[in-house]
Structure formats: structure tokens, C-alpha cells
Amino acid sequence: MADTKISTHSLADLKNTTDDALGNYLRGLKFEQDNTKLDVRLAIGYASVVIAAATFAADYKLGWEATKTWTAVAVVAYALLNGAFTYWMWAVEKGCAFAGINVVSKTKKHDPTYYLTVSLADSDSRQITAPFTTWFTADGYFVAKPFQQWLASSIEEIGNADSKNALRDQREDLAAPSPEVELIAQSNGTT
Structure with a gap:
């Protein structure tokens, strides 16, 4: 038990x-x-975190005015990665693990x-x-x-x-x- x-x-x-x-x-x-599908999911998730961390660090160090264009690019990239992550979990992975x-x-x-x-x-x-x-x-x-x-x-x-x-x-x-x-x-x- x-x-x-x-x-x-x-x-x-x-x-x-x-x-x-x-x-x-x-x-x-x-x-x-089978960890292949999990590995892809983790790679997409880590890429999203790296983008968020890099954007935060650049904004903190350089300020908003110098990074606002890069922040917009990062937001679009993050949205695309999040869409890919959702698609991967629901359409490709479908909960399969073995x-x-x-x-x-x-x-x-x-x-x-x-x-x-x-x-x-x-x-x-x-x-x-x-x-x-x-x-x-x-x-x-x-x-x-x-x-x-x-x-x-x-x-x-x-x-x-x-x-x-x-x-x-x-x-x-x-x-x-x-x-x-x-x-x-x-x-x-x-x-």
C-alpha cells in the first residue's frame, strides 16, 4: 500500500x-x-524558457527602449513555441509513453x-x-x-x-x- x-x-x-x-x-x-516524444516536449519547453530569460536579462541590462524590438520578436517566438508545444502534446504525443x-x-x-x-x-x-x-x-x-x-x-x-x-x-x-x-x-x- x-x-x-x-x-x-x-x-x-x-x-x-x-x-x-x-x-x-x-x-x-x-x-x-519511449522517451523521444518527451525529449521533444522538453526541448520546446526549454527553448521557451531560454527566450524568456534572455529577454528579461537584456531588458534588465539595457532598458526597455533598447530592447523593445527584440522583446516583440521574443514574444512572437515564444507564442510560436507555445503553439508548437500544445500541438505536440495533443496531436503527436497523445499520452503515449511506451x-x-x-x-x-x-x-x-x-x-x-x-x-x-x-x-x-x-x-x-x-x-x-x-x-x-x-x-x-x-x-x-x-x-x-x-x-x-x-x-x-x-x-x-x-x-x-x-x-x-x-x-x-x-x-x-x-x-x-x-x-x-x-x-x-x-x-x-x-x-
């Missing part, structure tokens, strides 16, 4: 914590992470369900869903085992890499909170 408690009412916290656990789990199963297995997660407003779209190099994409209560206790603690069992049982390639967590005959039970999560919630005095 994770040591960090999060708010079970914050979908962003639930999703971010689950996304972090997903990455750690897949890397632990020796799925290779080579051979592309995983994109999302939530819907006011719906405590984790939506996971998995695309494999040699097959079509598929979507699996489960409520966050499957692997979070009522008081906000993440429990890895039910999360790993859900993934290993729902995605054959992950189940092949982690056969000890693949519950092939219990797929229909995975949408309900796991007994381990229920026991932890009860031992913490919540239901």
Missing part, C-alpha cells in the same frame, strides 16, 4: 497517482519506455472511472475501464495489487509478462472493489 494519502474526491489526484503507478508497473515488467504498447488514460468529469486505451504495435486499440475504488481505499490510499491484477487480467500482453497477477477466470470481478481494498478500508475505520 502506498504511504501517501490523496483526496478521493479529486479526479485529477486519482488519475495522476494511477498514471504514475501504471508507468512504474510497466517499467517493472520490462516494457521499454514503445510497442501505447497507453492513454483519461477520466470524465464527475465520473470516478479510469479509462485506459491500449494500442499494441500489431493490433487494434482497445479500451478498458474500472472505477478508482478498485485500487484506492475509501480514505485515499493506493493499493498496487488490485491495480496490477486488473491490468494483467485485462490486457493479454501485460498478463503474459506478469502471469502471477493475471486472473484469467475473474475478469468480471475486476470492476468491483477488491477484497484487499475493502479490508484495508475497514481496518482504517472507513467503509
